[in-house]
Amino acid sequence: MNVDVFSWFDDVQAAMEADGSLLKPWAKILPQQLHNLFNEKVHGDQQRWLDALENLPAIDNITTDLTQDRIELSSDSISEETDATVKAGLMQLSPWRKGPFQFFDTHIDTEWRSDWKWQRISPHLASLEGRTILDVGCGSGYHMWRMLGAGAHRVVGVDPSRLFLAQFQAFKQYAQSGQNKQSGQEQNLNIDLLPLRMEDVPRPLKAFDTTFSMGVLYHRKSPLDHMAELKDTLKPGGQLVLETLVIEGELGEVLMPEDRYAQMRNVWFLPSCDTLLLWARRVGFKNPRIVEKNITSLDEQRSTDWMQYQSLTDFLDPEDKSKTAEGYPAPYRATLIAEA
Numbered sequence: 001m002n003v004d005v006f007s008w009f010d011d012v013q014a015a016m017e018a019d020g021s022l023l024k025p026w027a028k029i030l031p032q033q034l035h036n037l038f039n040e041k042v043h044g045d046q047q048r049w050l051d052a053l054e055n056l057p058a059i060d061n062i063t064t065d066l067t068q069d070r071i072e073l074s075s076d077s078i079s080e081e082t083d084a085t086v087k088a089g090l091m092q093l094s095p096w097r098k099g100p101f102q103f104f105d106t107h108i109d110t111e112w113r114s115d116w117k118w119q120r121i122s123p124h125l126a127s128l129e130g131r132t133i134l135d136v137g138c139g140s141g142y143h144m145w146r147m148l149g150a151g152a153h154r155v156v157g158v159d160p161s162r163l164f165l166a167q168f169q170a171f172k173q174y175a176q177s178g179q180n181k182q183s184g185q186e187q188n189l190n191i192d193l194l195p196l197r198m199e200d201v202p203r204p205l206k207a208f209d210t211t212f213s214m215g216v217l218y219h220r221k222s223p224l225d226h227m228a229e230l231k232d233t234l235k236p237g238g239q240l241v242l243e244t245l246v247i248e249g250e251l252g253e254v255l256m257p258e259d260r261y262a263q264m265r266n267v268w269f270l271p272s273c274d275t276l277l278l279w280a281r282r283v284g285f286k287n288p289r290i291v292e293k294n295i296t297s298l299d300e301q302r303s304t305d306w307m308q309y310q311s312l313t314d315f316l317d318p319e320d321k322s323k324t325a326e327g328y329p330a331p332y333r334a335t336l337i338a339e340a
C-alpha cells in the first residue's frame, strides 16, 4: 500500500492557513488530530480499504454531475472490463449506507435514499451559492456533494467513520480529474471529509455560513451541548440546519429510551418539535422554525446489494410497523432551521 492518507488533507490544511481564513485555529491542531487517528488509532480494516482505493483503475475524460439525485461520474472512454474492476473495488468498500452514487456504469443503491432527505430539506435553505459549509456527521459525504453542486464555495465534513472516509475518497479520487457537466470547467474540489467528531472541532470558530447536523443530535448524550457547539461554528447570522429524530408531543416532552431504540444502542434523547424549538431558543439561536417532518418509510431505508445487513423493516415491530421493535414510536424526523 502506498496511499499517503495525509496528502488527502493538504488542500484543506492550506485553505485553513491562508491569509484571512477564519479556520486558522483549526489549521493549528489538524495535523496532530490526523496523526493521532492514522498513526495511533489504526482501524483494523484500514489497510483493506486503502488497497481497494489504490486498485481502482485510472479513467480518462471524466465528467461529474452533482446536481442529480444520483450524483454521478461518467466517462465516454471506459471499457466493460474497467467498469467491472471499478464495481469490484467499490464492493470492497461495502456497506454503502448513504447515497445513491453513480460511478460510471455502477449504480450504488445505498441503504438510504439520502436524496429524499435532500429533496425535503433543500427548498428551505438560504442559498448555498458561495457559502462555506460545515456538515457534521456527514456520513459518506453524499449531502456534501449536493451542497457543492448547489454552488457552495467550500464544504468541510466531519464524521468519525473511516469507512465513510474511504467511500468519500473513492468519489473524490475520480472527481479530481473531472470536468463539471454544467460549467464545462474543472470540478471545484473545495470539499473535504475530516475523520473527526464534532467534539474535535475547535471552539468557537464562527467560520461557517451554514452548518448542517443531520442525524446526529440523538446520538449525543448532551443534546443542548451539541446545539451550543453547532452555534459556535457559525458566523453571526449564519444558518443552522438540524435534522433529527423527534416524537409527537407537547412542549417539554422528550423520549429517552430505556436501552435500544430501533435496535440502535446509542440513542439518547428524542424531543417533541416544540421541545426542540425551545432547546434552540435556550442555546441562543434566532428564529428557530421546523421546516419539515417526515415518517421514515421502508422504501427510504432498506437493505440493498450494497448494504446487505438488516435495515429498518427488521428494526420495527413485525406486527405493527408504527412501533419500533422495542415498542417506541417508529422513526419520525424533523428539520429545524435557525440563525446564529
Ligand SMILES: C[S@@+](CC[C@H](N)C(=O)[O-])C[C@H]1O[C@@H](n2cnc3c(N)ncnc32)[C@H](O)[C@@H]1O
Pocket (backbone or CB within 6 Å): 098, 114, 117, 136, 137, 138, 139, 140, 158, 159, 160, 161, 164, 196, 197, 198, 199, 213, 214, 215, 216, 219
Ligand atoms: C444517521 S448518520 C447521518 C448521516 C447523514 N448526515 C445523513 O443525514 O444522512 C449519523 C452520522 O453521524 C456520525 N456521528 C456520530 N457521532 C458523531 C459525532 N460525535 N460527531 C460527528 N459525527 C458523528 C456517524 O458516524 C454517522 O455517520
